[in-house]
Amino acid sequence: MIYENNLIRVEIEKSEIPWLKVFTQEALKEFSQCNNETKMEILRALDIIEKEMISYFNPEKINIASFGNYVPHVHFHIMARFKEDSFFPEPMWGKMQRESKLNLKEFKEFYKIVKEKLNQPS
DSSP states (O other): OOEEOSSEEEEEOOSSSOEEEEEESSOOSSGGGSOHHHHHHHHHHHHHHHHHHHHHHOOSEEEEEOOOSSSOSOEEEEEEEOTTSSSTTSOTTSOOOSOOOOOOOOHHHHHHHHHHHHHSOO
């Protein structure tokens, strides 16, 4: 986990690509069940993460997804996608297209930047 407050937490998904997940702290099944404060905090985190992924990694595309079939808890996946990643243009849950030939900047430094931005007051 790289960040949490009373409304959300941000976790790392170990992957060949930069991939973070934003969860609600409260065990809610659907986004529509979140109060407005939680919704706004989720959107703030998604905005910060997406902007920092673009700035730091310069990906081909950012994917943001909300699935909850296996984990019925409100959460969003934010992934930086690259033409050279193993699955592009398929989703990361799709059919592998090739062996990855990625040479990305250090993930730990990226996580540090995101944590600093998330800790700044809105």
